[in-house]
Amino acid sequence: MLKFTAEHEWLQIDGDVATVGITAHAAEQLGDLVFVELPDVGSRFDKGADAATVESVKAASEVYCPLDGEITEVNEAIVADPSLVNSDPQGAGWFFKLKLKNRADVDGLLDESAYKELIA
Template identity: 85%
Template sequence: MLKFTAEHEWLELDGDVATVGITTYAVEQLGDLVFVELPEVGKSFSKNDDAATVESVKAASEVYCPLDGEITAVNDAIVADPSLINSDPQGAGWFFKLKLKNRADADGLLDEAAYKELIA
């Protein structure tokens, strides 16, 4: 199940684990990404904590943790090649996997239709 935040993160939910990245809209606003800093595996975050950082030719931006949970994996490929985020933000450009503290919290996030309305 795909969910979105108003801060332009997407989550692909698989049980109590969410794969997290930034949306195509966010990438379009940032421009070409040149640097990514990811969280450490095993680190716990609360909803809306700064979890990662991206820098583009235009600006630097934080990537927020969309829900409470613990980082279980990070995508080292985007650190080595940030352009993967530009070319496939909602696929190969994922940032981290988050084991959710409470899976039901995801119900409060935006679905795709609500997110599209937000950015329209």
Template identity: 60%
Template sequence: MTIKYTEDHEWIAVEGDTATVGITQHAQDALGDVVFVELPEVGKTYAQKDTAGVVESVKAAADVYMPVSGEITEVNEALRDDPSLANSDPMGAGWFFKVKLTNAAEVAALMDEAAYKAFAA
């Protein structure tokens, strides 16, 4: 599994032609307590950088962007029921959606963990 990061503070974990997407620890720290998430529709196709969802906290609302182009194959219904999962386990149980990649080359252009840590500092 390859994990990459975007400048918009999403993470993407790629396994084969499918990837899981969520917000980073840095993003959830900045947002504070997450109270609502709007998840994309399963079956919908997005281009890289399209808005695919929204995360709302007690402090602010922020768009969740597609790190890569692809089709939504699954959304995290547990997150819809308990948005605080985005705070308590942003890189695990707090994932947002899964996407079938349509352009795997886009993954290579994203930041690795070291680059993201330097960017977020």
């Protein structure tokens, strides 16, 4: 199941684990990324907390944790090559996997059509 946030993140939900990344729209707005900092595996975040940092040539931006949960895996490939986030934001450019504290929180997220309307 694919979900979105108004903060331009996508979540691929598989059971109670969400794979999280930033949307193609966000990647395009940020421009070429030159630096990515990811959270430590095992760290816990509340919804809205700063979980990762991305930097373009021009500016730094935070990536928020989209729901309450614990980081179970991070994508080191985007730390080694931040341009993956620009070239394949909703595939190889994923950020981290989040074990959700409450699976039901997913219901509060946007579906694809609602997100598309938001950025239209």
